[in-house]
Amino acid sequence: MSTFTASLIFSVLFLVFGAALGLLGNGDKFRRKVSVEFNPGLTPPWVLPPGVNLVHVRGLGLNDTLHFLLCNHGAPALLMVHTNSTQSSVQVDWPSFINRSSPSSLKVEPQTSVRYSRALVFTRVWEYDDVNNTADPQQTAESSFYPPYELQNFIWSDLNKTDNQSNLTLQLCGGEKTESFVNGSLCLQFSAFESVGRDQAWPSLHHNANSSQLHVWLNGVTPRGNHSRFALEFQSVGDFGFEGRVDVYSSIDDEYTPSIFKVSQWVSSPVNSTGVWGYNQWKPVAYRKAEPVFEDATPCKHSQLVSMTHIPQSRLVQAYFTEDPQTYGLNISFGIDKDPAFYSDTKYISWTVLVGLGDPPADSFSTLIIIIITVGLGTPLVIIIVGGVFVWLRKRKSHSSGYEPIN
């Protein structure tokens, strides 16, 4: 009887686990073969200014290619181009690219294969004196704003490249030639991914092969006021016929980003259509330390999306987008109303955004949670069924045997 019970329990548990793992197995297994090249086709005598690079990351899929181009000539920009060909390549007319002599000096060939292209340009860092401690630049008087740091004027140090098994990471740091940046810098870390996964470091955004990640941090910059807070200005440039909007979703899952229950998505979709072609996704959180603990998280918020009339001062964007591109701008500001901590307390703030193609990835429960819930709920259920039957049988048996002596 007991062996039967045990085997029954195990088989039911096995079934439950099997179902759970089956559910998990539906994950995005899509992979791309990622390769990187620096300044493709650049030959002497042409040289880029010091610290400036054009990085081309090529993600080769089964029947398409996803190009990411990162360039800090002018304001740093990340251009994403999706082609339906596995043979597409990037062509740069270097003399005109360096001298800004003509547009369309950067092309993805064959041009007919290009399905979608969009660039994210990091244009300015705003600093304002938050005297009322509202942490809201939109409610702050214009007089409280210091002159912004224009990223097109930054001096950049050399690029750092680190490569591990499944992602490729590039890091560049720079600053203005002013006192503020003597001991500090603004850094950008770009990561491209071969497959689905998450970074170890918070906010641990859920990335896939169709996305890349930009991690921005401002380290050791001398604030110009006692109550200085910073905001980042981004612009997104895309083809004509697309429009942008920012959606904020609630998510019950904060396992990878503790205490953050929201996801913000700046999506672009064709006019008169709801389908999403590309996105910038982030969680409304910034961290005040390089290796943050729970207390170092601070909320961040975004401004209204603004339509811009000029494309930003980025060589990459100017060279690629030639026909009536559409530009939207948006600010990301850090801190919360009555936040006791200002930038000067830790002199560090970091923020992360995922740039990708297609629908933004959604969070799902981790395997551990599913297993805990399944085992937790399954075991009492199994035991009550098995035990109930067992007790009932035993009672019936004892009752029947109890009557036998009378007969």
Next chain:
Amino acid sequence: MADRREYEGLLDDEEENDEGVSPHLSPLCDPTHLLHRILVLVFMCFLGFGSYFCYDNPAALQTQVIQDMGLNTASFMQLYAWYSWPNVVLCFLGGFLLDRVFGIRLGTIIFSMFVLLGQIIFAAGALANHFWLMNLGRFVFGIGGESLAVAQNTYAVNWFKGKELNLVFGLQLSMARVGSTVNMNVIGWVYGRIEAMLGSTGHTTLGITLMIAASTCLFSLMCALILGFLDRRAEKILKKEQGKTGEVIKLTDVKDFPVSLWLIFIVCVAYYVAIFPFIGLGQVFFIEKFAFTTVQARAINSIVYIISAPASPLLGFVVDRTGRNVLWVMLAVITTLLSHMMLAFTFWNPWIAMCLLGLSYSLLACALWPMVAFVVPEHQLGTAYGFMQSIQNLGLALMSMAAGSILDLKGYLFLEVFFIACLCLALLAVVLLYLYNSYKEGELNLSASERTSRMKSEDAQRLRVPQPSVEDHDHLKPLSPFGLRIRYLSRLGVQVSLDISKRLMELAVFSHRCVVVLADAGSQVFSGLQECPQMSCASRCPVTLPETNAFVLINFSCVCASIWMFVFDCNPARVHESVDAFSREMCTVLIQMHTLHGVIGIFNAVSWQFTHSSFTFW
């Protein structure tokens, strides 16, 4: 049995001494006289005042402590954790030390000294700016604090048994609240004054404030000395024995505990672990996940306790009437599980989940605790309850820390999943308990009527069999279940008073104002002025019209709380002493309720004295 004889002995003594001693003593000095007992009661109440006052010092000075000592919330919470640690063991040992080692009088004095010493070390830690010293102080304070509560109850039983015992227990409970309330209101003000005197904040200011708070402990120590003196004097005059806790804790009993008791322990620990740490961390959860304001979050976080006040008497009544405790516990665990799942996996209005949690929490308390009495013989009750509290303390202390780390590393969803896992364990234990019980045909899950008939047949058997061991068991007579539960409640109050004392203070103020409203309305009606009572009240105290309904509601819950304490005590074991126990019990409950009303009145008056200055704030 022993109590009865002791009581009779006391009466005999009284009669003998009527000629011998009484004529020479004024009523105030005569140990048999009511007036003297009231004097003793005053000292008895203030015996615990210091420890209750100082227990919540960190909570009342939370921002100041964190600022002055440069802490984060986690290390601040250690101040409470360090208080809990000694009590994991002392739940067992407190009664034993009082009975066998020190005796009640010396024991009380020693524990009071521990309290005083602990608070002084605590304050010295702040003065010297050493946080570890503050933790050490809390540890020493914890050694004294809990055992002092046991000593206080023992004194009460010793002096008031068979007289005004329930009132005295009630008063002592109220004193705990008064201590916390006074602390919450006064200590911040003291800090402000010291700050003004020194001209700055800092660890010195904090240290001086805490040193001043230590004076309440000194006061309590003086009460302990006086009580010891009075008790000894009464012993000499009345020739009675020193009081005993009556708790016989025999650790060897533990090996005899039946399987079902262990299952009950598992349910108890696994369930409470998913409640108290959650409420402790809940406020920020509601702010982060449901975008509540701080005020809303505080309100929803305390709804569990507020609901349990009116719900517990009703549910307790239902459980007592129907029996079938195991099924009720199962229901409670399942509904708690549901509400935790709602909070974890949905964005539904959390008020639904929290109200459900409040109801199931009350239901579990009503159904789980009396079960111990069914599975353990009466002389082991003390050990069983002591063990239960001990592992509950241990579980809470460990799980609070675990919950904090989980939150820091994995976030709220995982924390909720962790609580759900704990509840699943509780559910598993209940299921096993149910199966084991129906397999053994135990009495845990009988309906009330079945229980009565079984009890009757057992009584009949007992009448037929001579009982030789009655005398042997005399000295093993434990504290009555009521006493045990009062102890449990007072301890629970201490456990959760970080959240609840503030809430209770608010309740007290509200209900006081409610009394004012009602009295005002009454006088208006009687004087025939036919004015709107609320309007006239508004002129007396700042009550606005829409608030009045809330007051009535809250006063109702306050009254229910008083019923609850006594209905909770409806121990089925005692109900069956008489066939028609129901009517008798209802009668006692009503009488006791009135008694408690008086206590609440006193409490309200006292707390009002200390809070009316902040009335404008409301």
